[in-house]
Amino acid sequence: MLSKKAQYALKALGYLAEQKNNTPVLITTIAKEKHIPLKFLENILLQLNKAEILCSKKGKGGGYFLVQDPKTISVAKIIRIIDGPIALLPCVSLYFYERCQDCNEKVCRLNKVLIEARDAILGVLENKMLQDIV
Amino acid sequence: MLSKKAQYALKALGYLAEQKNNTPVLITTIAKEKHIPLKFLENILLQLNKAEILCSKKGKGGGYFLVQDPKTISVAKIIRIIDGPIALLPCVSLYFYERCQDCNEKVCRLNKVLIEARDAILGVLENKMLQDIV
DNA sequence: TAATAGTATAGTAAATTTGTAGACTTGCTT
DNA sequence: AAGCAAGTCTACAAATTTACTATACTATTA
Numbered sequence: 001m002l003s004k005k006a007q008y009a010l011k012a013l014g015y016l017a018e019q020k021n022n023t024p025v026l027i028t029t030i031a032k033e034k035h036i037p038l039k040f041l042e043n044i045l046l047q048l049n050k051a052e053i054l055c056s057k058k059g060k061g062g063g064y065f066l067v068q069d070p071k072t073i074s075v076a077k078i079i080r081i082i083d084g085p086i087a088l089l090p091c092v093s094l095y096f097y098e099r100c101q102d103c104n105e106k107v108c109r110l111n112k113v114l115i116e117a118r119d120a121i122l123g124v125l126e127n128k129m130l131q132d133i134v
Numbered sequence: 135m136l137s138k139k140a141q142y143a144l145k146a147l148g149y150l151a152e153q154k155n156n157t158p159v160l161i162t163t164i165a166k167e168k169h170i171p172l173k174f175l176e177n178i179l180l181q182l183n184k185a186e187i188l189c190s191k192k193g194k195g196g197g198y199f200l201v202q203d204p205k206t207i208s209v210a211k212i213i214r215i216i217d218g219p220i221a222l223l224p225c226v227s228l229y230f231y232e233r234c235q236d237c238n239e240k241v242c243r244l245n246k247v248l249i250e251a252r253d254a255i256l257g258v259l260e261n262k263m264l265q266d267i268v
Numbered sequence: 269t270a271a272t273a274g275t276a277t278a279g280t281a282a283a284t285t286t287g288t289a290g291a292c293t294t295g296c297t298t
Numbered sequence: 299a300a301g302c303a304a305g306t307c308t309a310c311a312a313a314t315t316t317a318c319t320a321t322a323c324t325a326t327t328a
Contacts, residue, residue, distance in 0.1 A: 002222045040287050059295040060303050088136050109267040120254040133243040193326030194272050
């Protein structure tokens with residue numbers, strides 16, 4: 001399941017993607033519009049900023065705005081930045097891979113099943129873009 | 135991601151599915167063979183027992199054994215019993231549905247995307263059986 | 269009836285999630 | 299250059315969940 005944080009991130013990014021001319025929006029505005037706790041949202045936006053999904057402008061008239069075209073940011077990418085792996089176990093994760101102890105991946109049948117499951121869900125989430133959820 | 139509990143459940147059920155004649159196996163044996171903390175495993179097996187995935191026999195010569203054919207128990211079912219929803223949000227869960235506040239499902243585009251994602255992953259997990267992971 | 273083996277309930281420690289506080293930095297405007 | 303607007307950073311704290319433990323109980327069978 002997605003965390004609240006990831007849900008908030010998707011909502012906030014959706015809101016930014018809706019803006020005309022990609023003009024800076026105040027954190028406060030996003031928080032109010034999307035009913036997200038202000039300070040929590042600050043953290044989230046900062047994290048997305050560091051991941052270079054969005055940019056900020058300080059001072060008067062500042063705020064957050066998207067850096068990339070909403071057509072090019074996948075839902076999978078956003079989820080990974082906030083929640084980490086999409087796969088059901090680390091041993092089948094593409095971006096957060098960790099070896100299982102107690103199990104030989106070459107032989108493990110569960111591994112094979114979960115790789116199939118991962119590919120199935122990524123088939124959707126990698127191809128759905130921010131634009132598709134506004 | 136799957137919890138340890140769900141991983142242990144899959145391992146334990148896999149072990150039971152491997153037994154010839156479906157003869158009762160001691161919790162202690164499963165715990166040792168599969169390196170699962172004994173008391174934790176007791177809870178897990180009890181939960182699977184209540185969900186009617188497996189049966190128990192008390193007294194000498196007792197233990198746990200499968201009630202159903204491993205061909206008929208899906209990986210999805212086991213995960214649901216232990217971890218609950220497979221979907222990414224409650225508002226797209228088939229078995230653990232809860233309405234979103236703050237969002238109209240009829241209009242919400244994220245809802246549509248996550249339903250697609252759910253169907254994709256269930257396409258795999260509902261069709262992979264316990265037998266497929268031993 | 270003693271030993272075996274599962275049942276049930278509650279508790280606890282660690283980790284994670286969710287959210288808060290407050291001081292700090294940067295940049296715009298006058 | 300002053301002063302305010304707005305994002306940055308670090309740390310903390312409450313709530314929840316996860317992973318695991320303890321203990322007492324019940325049912326079965328030799």
